[in-house]
Amino acid sequence: MVRVVVVYxxxxxxxxxxxxxxxxxxxxxxxxxxxFTGKLDSQxxxxxxxxxxxxxxxxxxxxxxxxxxxxxxxxxxxxGTYREVEQNVVIF
Amino acid sequence: MVRVVVVYxxxxxxxxxxxxxxxxxxxxxxxxxxxFTGKLDSQxxxxxxxxxxxxxxxxxxxxxxxxxxxxxxxxxxxxGTYREVEQNVVIF
Numbered sequence: 077m078v079r080v081v082v083v084y085x086x087x088x089x090x091x092x093x094x095x096x097x098x099x100x101x102x103x104x105x106x107x108x109x110x111x112f113t114g115k116l117d118s119q120x121x122x123x124x125x126x127x128x129x130x131x132x133x134x135x136x137x138x139x140x141x142x143x144x145x146x147x148x149x150x151x152x153x154x155x156g157t158y159r160e161v162e163q164n165v166v167i168f
Numbered sequence: 169m170v171r172v173v174v175v176y177x178x179x180x181x182x183x184x185x186x187x188x189x190x191x192x193x194x195x196x197x198x199x200x201x202x203x204f205t206g207k208l209d210s211q212x213x214x215x216x217x218x219x220x221x222x223x224x225x226x227x228x229x230x231x232x233x234x235x236x237x238x239x240x241x242x243x244x245x246x247x248g249t250y251r252e253v254e255q256n257v258v259i260f
Binding site: 081083084085107108109110111125128129131133134135137138139142143144145147152154155157 | 243
């Protein structure tokens with residue numbers, strides 16, 4: 077399994093919502109409005125890259141995917157709190 | 169030097185602009201609307217954490233700072249393109 081952080085700027089609102097739903101469907105959790113994280117196996121990582129290719133189609137859209145080793149993940153710092161509007165709240 | 173990725177949700181527009189200017193002032197470059205990256209020495213990293221503490225004061229604001237080793241940074245993937253409106257364009 078590998079830890080990923082996905083960060084995106086998607087211009088179109090409806091498309092942005094669909095991307096968020098897709099990221100949740102492969103097991104990622106939201107940590108900010110436009111950032112998700114989670115641990116993926118190699119197949120799911122390929123799915124993620126395919127999803128990103130599809131959703132970054134408009135030239136105003138950009139998505140970054142960072143894969144973090146355990147040590148880098150442990151060094152992350154969060155300032156402030158994120159309150160997911162839906163149920164699954166990610167507590168840091 | 170350490171490679172950082174800073175990702176933020178800042179509710180207030182004027183405050184968000186000031187944070188972006190601060191991040192640029194310590195040597196970071198924008199890679200997306202609300203994401204910056206760059207390499208910082210230990211003093212600048214402390215400055216960054218202090219800046220994040222200050223700017224994540226409103227309970228709707230959140231900032232994540234990830235520090236990436238060279239290997240993790242080399243594995244990053246960018247989908248789509250980011251066109252900085254100002255001069256310093258970051259080419260991936």
